[in-house]
Amino acid sequence: MAKGSGKVSGGGKGLGKVEVRLKWDPSPLGKPPRHLDIIAATYSADAPYGQPAYVVHYDSRSPDGTINMTRHSQTGMGFGFVEVLVLEFDRLSPAYGRVVVGVAIHQNSEPLTFGEVSNAGVVVVQGYEQLLVDDFEQVADATAATVSEFTRDASGAWQMREMIRGFDSDPVLFTAEMGSRQQ
Numbered sequence: 001m002a003k004g005s006g007k008v009s010g011g012g013k014g015l016g017k018v019e020v021r022l023k024w025d026p027s028p029l030g031k032p033p034r035h036l037d038i039i040a041a042t043y044s045a046d047a048p049y050g051q052p053a054y055v056v057h058y059d060s061r062s063p064d065g066t067i068n069m070t071r072h073s074q075t076g077m078g079f080g081f082v083e084v085l086v087l088e089f090d091r092l093s094p095a096y097g098r099v100v101v102g103v104a105i106h107q108n109s110e111p112l113t114f115g116e117v118s119n120a121g122v123v124v125v126q127g128y129e130q131l132l133v134d135d136f137e138q139v140a141d142a143t144a145a146t147v148s149e150f151t152r153d154a155s156g157a158w159q160m161r162e163m164i165r166g167f168d169s170d171p172v173l174f175t176a177e178m179g180s181r182q183q
Contacts, residue, residue, distance in 0.1 A: 014157025016090040018126045020101050020147065021081035025119040034117055035106040037171060038085040040067050041179050045097030045152065053096060055175045056085070066091045067099070081123065089150065089158035097152045100163070100179045103136075104144040104171035114166075115140030122147050124160065132162050142166025144174040 020038055027034045041052035042062065054062060061068035066088040087099065103122060105112050114120055114136035124132040124147065132148055139145040144167040150160050165182065167174055 022083040043098040048098040099150040102146040139166030
C-alpha cells in the first residue's frame with residue numbers, strides 16, 4: 001500500500017465545485033478493453049470511517065445530485081480525460097463530513113494493475129487550479145487506489161488531502177475498503 005504526500009488544499013474559504021478527471025489509453029489490439037472507473041464514497045459526519053452513506057460511480061449519482069459522473073468511458077480512448085466526476089461541496093448537506101475518491105480497474109479475463117495500463121492519470125481541479133495530479137506510478141501493482149480525501153473542517157469548509165493508497169481488490173470490494181483508516 002502506497003501513501004501520498006498528504007498535501008491539503010482548499011485554502012481559507014474551502015472547496016466549492018471540484019472535478020476529478022481520469023485518463024488511460026485503450027488496450028493493445030487483440031486484448032480485452034481496459035475499463036477504469038472513478039468512485040466516490042460519502043460518509044456521514046457522525047461516522048466518517050464507518051460504512052459509506054452512499055457510493056457514486058458510473059451507474060449512479062448522489063441522492064441530491066451534488067456528486068455525479070458527467071463523462072464515462074468503458075475503454076479509454078487515448079484522447080485525454082475520458083471520465084469526469086463532479087463534486088459540488090458548496091451544496092453538499094452538512095450531514096456528510098467526508099468523501100473519499102478513488103479509481104478501480106474492472107478485472108475481466110486477466111488480472112490488470114495500474115502498471116499495466118498505459119498513460120493512466122488522474123487530475124483533481126477546482127476551476128483552473130490543479131489540486132492534485134498523479135500517474136498511479138506509486139501504486140503500479142494495485143488494482144484499485146484511493147486518490148483524495150475531502151473533509152469538512154470545524155467551520156464547515158471542505159478541504160482536500162491527497163491520499164494515494166493502493167488496494168488489491170475489484171470495484172465492489174474496493175467501495176467497502178476505500179474509506180478505511182490509513183495504517
